Amino acid sequence: MKKGQTITCKRCGRCCLAHLISYTTDEDIERWRREGRTDILHIIDRDIPVWAGDHLVSAADGRHLRGCPFLDWKEKSALCAIYETRPRVCREFMPGSSELCPQFKRK
Ligand code: SF4
Numbered sequence: 001m002k003k004g005q006t007i008t009c010k011r012c013g014r015c016c017l018a019h020l021i022s023y024t025t026d027e028d029i030e031r032w033r034r035e036g037r038t039d040i041l042h043i044i045d046r047d048i049p050v051w052a053g054d055h056l057v058s059a060a061d062g063r064h065l066r067g068c069p070f071l072d073w074k075e076k077s078a079l080c081a082i083y084e085t086r087p088r089v090c091r092e093f094m095p096g097s098s099e100l101c102p103q104f105k106r107k
């Protein structure tokens with residue numbers, strides 16, 4: 001890739017399958033409190049993830065957690081239901097920066 005060239009997100013949703021709550025920071029939680037986003041805080045409180053072997057389950061009710069609870073779809077394109085206030089880890093994630101992204105290219 002040429003210097004300065006950016007990679008376009010294909011909206012495949014793969015990066016959003018990594019569980020959001022595991023990477024949410026106190027700074028995100030504080031911001032959502034300030035913004036009055038009790039909808040987000042409620043889901044995070046409900047879905048406290050714990051490892052059960054090789055997958056995550058909810059500590060509250062043992063439900064199998066499959067990806068970020070805010071991942072939405074429009075036809076085959078991934079959408080973030082809380083895009084305007086998504087956590088820092090999501091804002092800073094660059095398409096192609098990780099092997100989990102199909103746009104990743106080894107140097
Ligand atoms: S908060 Fe949005 S951008 Fe972040 S992992 Fe969830 S769906 Fe993806």
Ligand code: SF4
Nearest residue numbers: 009010012013015101
């Ligand atoms: S894995 Fe890459 S292409 Fe897929 S949604 Fe995430 S950033 Fe976009």
